[in-house]
Amino acid sequence: LLYxxxxxxxxxxxxxxxxxxxxxxxxxxxxxxxxSLLPLTNKAHRQKTSTKKRTLNPEFNETLTFVIPFKDLPKKTLQIDVFDKDVGKHDDYIGSIILSTSAKAERQKQWNNCIQNPGNEFEQWHKLEVLE
Incomplete structure (x- = not known):
């Protein structure tokens, strides 16, 4: 995560x-x-990675770019959803993480570090949760 x-x-x-x-x-x-960078203000604020076939431990190494004024960042929420691609039917939802100023623990810390230290990259492992 870097701004x-x-x-x-x-x-x-x-x-x-x-x-x-x-x-x-x-x-x-x-x-x-x-x-997704929420609330959505344009279509470019929702992007996805490529699909990795037949794996439970995918390696993506993909960077997604979101153009957004720095002043708007504290009001935004970054939602990261993982899906299983299915041909011809709805994709299966696997789990999510949410990063924002109101998120919990390490998720809030990573988001706040990104906002407070622009130009620095912040890496963090997160455990997926199932959002209702």
Missing amino acids: NVQQGSLYVTIKRCAELLGMDKTGFSDPYVKV
């Missing part, structure tokens, strides 16, 4: 997931990650 003031952009790097649930009959999943 670049000169470029007016938030960079969200999805490196990997570990020990995901197997959502397919094979016992594996075809995971991808959808990242």
Whole structure:
């Protein structure tokens, strides 16, 4: 997670997931990650990674870029959702994490560090939760 003031952009790097649930009959999943900067103000504030086939431990190493004024960042929430891609039907939801100024523990800390220290990258492992 990094905010670049000169470029007016938030960079969200999805490196990997570990020990995901197997959502397919094979016992594996075809995971991808959808990242949303909420509340949505334009379509570019919802992006996703590529899909990784037949794995519970996908390696993404993909950076998603969100153009947003720095002053708006504290009012935003970053929602990261993991899905299992299914052909011809709805994708299966695996879990989520939320980063914001009102998030709990390490999630709030990572978001606040990003806001308070623009230009610095903050990496953190997070455990997925199932959002209702």
